[in-house]
Amino acid sequence: MRLAQIAQRADDLTRAADFYTVLLDRGPVATYDPPGLLFFDLDGVRLLLDRNAPSALIYLHVDNVHETLERLEGLAAVVTPPHVIFTHEDDGLGPAGHEEWQAFIRDSEGNTVGLIAFQRP
Template sequence: MEIGQVVLHVDDLKRATAFYESFTGTPPVFQVAPEGPVYFQLEGVRLVLDPAAPSSALFHVKARDIHATTERLRAQGVPVVTEPHVYFERVDAAAGPAGTVEWHALLRDSEGNLVGLIEHQPARTST
């Protein structure tokens, strides 16, 4: 199985849509009605912003450069909760690409939800 969509509760649909358009670098692909929900397509997973959703969700967006992305968002006023840090090193492919180091950072979106960034970097080999 794979994740098909993540539904995120938002209080202010217009504000949240603007935030996620900037955060993901992609515009929404569909909006059901003026009051929502709003759909984004993120490389095979739909992100749905919905004022009627029952609660928040935590999800991580893959970043191409977690440090640069964190700094860009911080400069836009996005609160950084947890700075980029090594989460763990992968020896095998049981939980992701083998031989990589997984980096995480946590931010708050315009609605106060936690949003994660994730990046897999090649593991450094000691010689």
């Protein structure tokens, strides 16, 4: 079993498409309006932006939290600035010997999105 799709609320599909195209560094793969559905491919997992979906807290893996926030400057509000949550001693939840950095932003639709990066200290 694997994760196939995550849905996130988006009232304005055009605004959400613009925001997530910058965040994900790739464009949407499909739009169906009506009924108000916008899809991005996250390496085999679909991110569905949907006018009728509830807000979800999703976490996205990025190469570098700081660089991602720089790219999003003016587009996203920082809810929680970048910080190290812990260092992985083994490969149980992340690569051994790496710090796990997280930050939280508010997207164009008011949803909170977590950003995660694994970096060597």
